[in-house]
Amino acid sequence: MTSTTKTYRNNKNFSLLGFGLLVYKAGLNFNAFSEESQVDLFDAAGIVGAGLYLASYALLSTDRISANGAKYIGMNLAAAVCMLISLTANWNAPSFFVQVCWVIFSLNGLFNCYKTQNQQRSVQLATLGTATPNGTFVSPAN
Structure with missing residues (x-):
């Protein structure tokens, strides 16, 4: 289990940015939070x-x-x-x-x-x- 997943499960104040990072770590192309988008x-x-x-x-x-x-x-x-x-x-x-x-x-x-x-x-x-x-x-x- 990665540290991002552990943080996600333990953090009750789950944010959209955290979700974006989680999806990015999962290998999906999700660049809504990048500076180039x-x-x-x-x-x-x-x-x-x-x-x-x-x-x-x-x-x-x-x-x-x-x-x-x-x-x-x-x-x-x-x-x-x-x-x-x-x-x-x-x-x-x-x-x-x-x-x-x-x-x-x-x-x-x-x-x-x-x-x-x-x-x-x-x-x-x-x-x-x-x-x-x-x-x-x-x-x-x-």
């Missing part, structure tokens, strides 16, 4: 997309937004688009398929939100009555 625009788009997915789910699970609302659906659409941008540099067919489906579902959800809002406005206007040319409303009961 740089984040390009495609990686940045993937990071933003992942952050949007996590943020939208966190807001949903804490009841700050609704699953049927445009904010949640829009955040998921933006996240999927960011992930698709990231996938142009680091191709992964299954992930591409999932993100394209997510875009389709999100666009459908936004369309349904728009349609529902228009229906609600129509109902509200119908209960108010109709507008006359001089700007007054005529009640539907008249």
